[in-house]
Amino acid sequence: MKRQRRAALVNDITGFGRCSITVELPIVSALKVEACPFPTALLSVHTAFPNPFIRDETSIMRPYMENWKEHGVEFEGISTGFLGSEAQVDIVSDFIHLFKKKDTLVIVDPVMGDWGKLYASYSPALSEKMKQLLPLADVITPNLTEASRLLGIPYPGNRDLTDQELEEIARALSEKGPSQVVITGISRKENVGNYVFERGRPSAYIGSRRVGGERSGTGDVFTGILTGCLVRGDALIPTVRKAADFISRALAYTAEQDIPPACGIAFEQFLTEL
Ligand SMILES: Nc1ncnc2c1ncn2[C@@H]1O[C@H](COP(=O)(O)OP(=O)(O)O)[C@@H](O)[C@H]1O
Ligand SMILES: Cc1ncc(COP(=O)(O)O)c(C=O)c1O
Numbered sequence: 001m002k003r004q005r006r007a008a009l010v011n012d013i014t015g016f017g018r019c020s021i022t023v024e025l026p027i028v029s030a031l032k033v034e035a036c037p038f039p040t041a042l043l044s045v046h047t048a049f050p051n052p053f054i055r056d057e058t059s060i061m062r063p064y065m066e067n068w069k070e071h072g073v074e075f076e077g078i079s080t081g082f083l084g085s086e087a088q089v090d091i092v093s094d095f096i097h098l099f100k101k102k103d104t105l106v107i108v109d110p111v112m113g114d115w116g117k118l119y120a121s122y123s124p125a126l127s128e129k130m131k132q133l134l135p136l137a138d139v140i141t142p143n144l145t146e147a148s149r150l151l152g153i154p155y156p157g158n159r160d161l162t163d164q165e166l167e168e169i170a171r172a173l174s175e176k177g178p179s180q181v182v183i184t185g186i187s188r189k190e191n192v193g194n195y196v197f198e199r200g201r202p203s204a205y206i207g208s209r210r211v212g213g214e215r216s217g218t219g220d221v222f223t224g225i226l227t228g229c230l231v232r233g234d235a236l237i238p239t240v241r242k243a244a245d246f247i248s249r250a251l252a253y254t255a256e257q258d259i260p261p262a263c264g265i266a267f268e269q270f271l272t273e274l
């Protein structure tokens with residue numbers, strides 16, 4: 001049977017605020033890859049809003065994936081994002097073992113923290129446990145906070161790190177499993193960008209001029225574009241360029257519309273041009 005390539009999106013579903021699966025799924029679909037959500041939690045609004053309704057979905061995850069297996073569902077891509085507990089890391093490891101075929105690409109966005117600090121929901125034990133996903137990943141997309149936690153090194157600060165410093169961090173992460181490492185959110189003067197490492201190839205810094213201040217959901221738009229493009233077979237460097245350009249354009253439009261930062265990126269405006 002001929003069909004489109006297919007990706008499982010392991011992340012939370014947040015109803016309002018444009019993040020996680022709500023953002024990744026339309027982007028992956030627009031890139032012509034079939035997207036199958038695997039929810040880790042259900043939130044009314046994301047955690048940058050006060051008092052969100054949150055329901056942890058750990059208890060459904062095993063029966064949900066076993067049911068997919070019974071139905072013979074196969075994936076050419078698995079992307080993982082926000083995980084709420086150590087038990088979820090174990091389930092996601094089992095999910096990857098159960099569903100990874102020879103041609104399945106595993107993309108892990110180790111959502112753990114920012115600006116040198118872990119998110120409130122990430123205990124040091126959970127951050128330690130996330131290391132378990134590294135040997136299972138083909139591609140990882142940490143920011144510098146997450147990269148330093150995964151390596152057990154001090155946070156280097158987001159000063160203008162040299163290519164050599166970034167290369168050492170990316171290579172050390174790659175030695176733990178993933179052949180491709182994209183370190184996101186790297187500030188360089190007026191730019192923000194990504195250090196792209198591919199084992200056996202020259203690395204590159206791919207950035208754009210920083211648009212506006214902090215805004216929720218940039219990481220999820222980024223992971224969505226990487227998932228869709230890499231699962232359909234595009235090369236890493238042009239894919240990261242595409243993601244950075246798309247985010248810049250959508251951020252500029254979002255700022256023009258005066259949309260509050262917690263309401264995410266108005267990516268819908270450009271979705272059909274991906
Ligand atoms: N303000 C911004 N202006 C331009 N590009 C941005 C901006 N914020 C993020 N990006 C792009 O999106 C990528 C991912 O965003 P980032 O904020 O690092 O993700 P995360 O939310 O996972 O920390 C960045 O590496 C950069 O390419
Ligand atoms: C549950 C949840 N998922 C995803 C996000 C979005 O994260 P990012 O801004 O790194 O894309 C948030 C942001 O607050 C969140 O609360």
